[in-house]
Amino acid sequence: MTGPLNGTFAPNTGRWVICAKSPYTSHWGESNCGSWFGAEVKKAGYDGIIITGASEKPVYIEINDDEIQIKSAEFLWRRGTYFTTRKLKEIFENDKAKVICIGVAGENLVKYANIISEQRAAGRIGMGAIFGSKNLKAIIAKGSDLNLDVANKEKLSIAIKKARDYVKSSLASHILGKFGTAATLDMYNVTSELPIKYHTQPKWNLATKLSGITMAETILVKQAFCHSCVIGCGRVIKINEGKYQTEEIKGPEYETICGYGSLILNDDLESITHLNMECNDYGIDTISSSGVIGSLFYHFDLGNIKAVDIDGLKPEWGQIDVVQHLLKKIVHKEGIGKILAEGSNFFAKTFKISEDEIASINNLEITYHDMRSNFGMAIAYGIGPRGPSHNACDAYYTLLGIPLDEIGIKQIDTHSDGKEMAEFCSLLMDYRALYSSMIMCSFCNPLPSQNAAILEATTGIKFGLKEIKSFGERITNIKRLFNVKMGLTPSDDYIPKLLLRPFKEGGSKGRTPDFLKLKELFYNYRNWDPVTGRPRTKLP
Ligand code: SF4
Numbered sequence: 175m176t177g178p179l180n181g182t183f184a185p186n187t188g189r190w191v192i193c194a195k196s197p198y199t200s201h202w203g204e205s206n207c208g209s210w211f212g213a214e215v216k217k218a219g220y221d222g223i224i225i226t227g228a229s230e231k232p233v234y235i236e237i238n239d240d241e242i243q244i245k246s247a248e249f250l251w252r253r254g255t256y257f258t259t260r261k262l263k264e265i266f267e268n269d270k271a272k273v274i275c276i277g278v279a280g281e282n283l284v285k286y287a288n289i290i291s292e293q294r295a296a297g298r299i300g301m302g303a304i305f306g307s308k309n310l311k312a313i314i315a316k317g318s319d320l321n322l323d324v325a326n327k328e329k330l331s332i333a334i335k336k337a338r339d340y341v342k343s344s345l346a347s348h349i350l351g352k353f354g355t356a357a358t359l360d361m362y363n364v365t366s367e368l369p370i371k372y373h374t375q376p377k378w379n380l381a382t383k384l385s386g387i388t389m390a391e392t393i394l395v396k397q398a399f400c401h402s403c404v405i406g407c408g409r410v411i412k413i414n415e416g417k418y419q420t421e422e423i424k425g426p427e428y429e430t431i432c433g434y435g436s437l438i439l440n441d442d443l444e445s446i447t448h449l450n451m452e453c454n455d456y457g458i459d460t461i462s463s464s465g466v467i468g469s470l471f472y473h474f475d476l477g478n479i480k481a482v483d484i485d486g487l488k489p490e491w492g493q494i495d496v497v498q499h500l501l502k503k504i505v506h507k508e509g510i511g512k513i514l515a516e517g518s519n520f521f522a523k524t525f526k527i528s529e530d531e532i533a534s535i536n537n538l539e540i541t542y543h544d545m546r547s548n549f550g551m552a553i554a555y556g557i558g559p560r561g562p563s564h565n566a567c568d569a570y571y572t573l574l575g576i577p578l579d580e581i582g583i584k585q586i587d588t589h590s591d592g593k594e595m596a597e598f599c600s601l602l603m604d605y606r607a608l609y610s611s612m613i614m615c616s617f618c619n620p621l622p623s624q625n626a627a628i629l630e631a632t633t634g635i636k637f638g639l640k641e642i643k644s645f646g647e648r649i650t651n652i653k654r655l656f657n658v659k660m661g662l663t664p665s666d667d668y669i670p671k672l673l674l675r676p677f678k679e680g681g682s683k684g685r686t687p688d689f690l691k692l693k694e695l696f697y698n699y700r701n702w703d704p705v706t707g708r709p710r711t712k713l714p
Pocket residue numbers: 186187208209398399400403404405406407408615616617618
């Protein structure tokens with residue numbers, strides 16, 4: 175789906191979203207992806223594409239303005255996403271057309287397979303497996319209508335200019351643009367927000383080798399931008415020589431750097447770049463795949479699994495050839511890969527490991543902002559609408575000083591587990607739910623009143639701060655109702671013990687959020703029923 179702002183050139187609104195019931199979590203599935211595909215679909219004249227049913231044979235969909243064709247994709251089956259993207263543009267004879275596609279992971283129904291769009295991923299909750307189940311390899315789109323139908327063009331262009339200027343001048347935008355999403359990695363090492371050795375170590379003296387600053391000083395060529403973006407957090411990198419030599423490709427983001435770096439004690443940034451490229455080509459989620467592989471390393475280290483259980487492999491922390499081997503096995507569902515392709519919780523159940531010792535909640539691996547360093551992430555991971563997500567409630571980012579006071583989102587102590595944190599997370603979750611709908615990248619933060627002006631001028635619907643809040647609240651509650659209908663209960667809002675054990679040293683020394691207290695406060699604030707988990711308020 176596109177959102178109302180796609181194609182308007184409001185800042186950072188080129189993203190698109192794919193939604194379905196997640197084959198991984200069985201709950202609400204929503205992937206929000208960058209790139210230029212959303213704007214192209216909009217230019218072709220569509221707000222979205224609804225795909226029902228399945229094809230008997232592999233196909234792809236070609237959208238060329240009003241002409242839509244379903245074509246055979248048998249020649250693309252078993253091919254990676256880089257080849258598929260290149261080939262489809264070649265056949266279409268227009269390099270400006272935009273492609274989304276799956277790799278072999280999606281074809282093989284790996285539960286955390288992604289859809290890849292020009293090296294960006296619609297990830298986390300198995301949307302690639304949904305495409306695979308429909309035998310849908312790809313969609314290529316080209317549109318030519320640049321005249322968007324908006325309510326008030328003049329007002330819109332004034333509102334957009336204000337918002338773009340505001341975002342461009344912010345410190346956060348400058349830092350993200352210069353050093354990418356891993357800009358703050360060194361700081362997170364000091365505050366113990368960085369996940370190290372499968373969430374069991376509070377700091378690591380080699381972490382700086384992975385930071386956005388190190389990348390900028392070594393392999394970075396230039397920034398990459400999604401459509402209409404004024405920040406450019408994307409990285410284009412090149413490795414000139416050695417084992418991981420590559421021409422210019424998209425570099426890894428913070429989450430991937432953590433997952434294939436600090437989480438498994440790998441300090442080689444070039445190898446992470448290579449793994450990122452492999453994951454994108456396979457079309458597999460870097461966060462979940464690294465989380466699953468990290469859990470295997472950890473439990474092998476503890477002696478909970480033996481080499482004989484995992485095809486004779488003997489993983490040692492930081493050993494990249496074993497990681498590559500496992501990744502291949504997962505994608506092709508071979509040997510231990512068949513179990514790992516179902517995720518960390520399935521892996522734990524298979525080997526009778528307590529799920530309290532797995533960094534995964536409701537069948538989804540957590541992302542890489544440690545909640546002992548930022549207590550808001552406990553709510554983001556434990557109660558988020560699509561399971562643990564750093565985007566649906568980005569306390570880690572907003573509490574760096576993003577000014578959202580206009581809608582009551584105030585800067586508070588990151589170690590609060592009181593009422594103010596429950597309120598902060600609730601309001602932020604609603605605001606980001608609106609972001610996912612309009613659609614705007616959460617790194618882009620004009621004042622909420624500036625966003626209201628853009629929405630009103632685009633849609634013609636009255637938008638003030640009240641509507642900004644109530645629309646978001648309604649979206650969060652509808653997603654919650656969907657999850658409850660799919661069987662989610664309050665006991666599913668939980669955090670594994672592994673993630674709550676306080677560290678004995680480091681930036682978060684001795685601290686851990688009281689999750690049950692936060693959960694109760696959050697339910698109270700939102701007026702959710704503690705027995706059923708359902709929102710009790712009438713939808714605004
Ligand atoms: S900030 Fe990054 S993710 Fe967001 S729109 Fe820009 S390039 Fe894309």
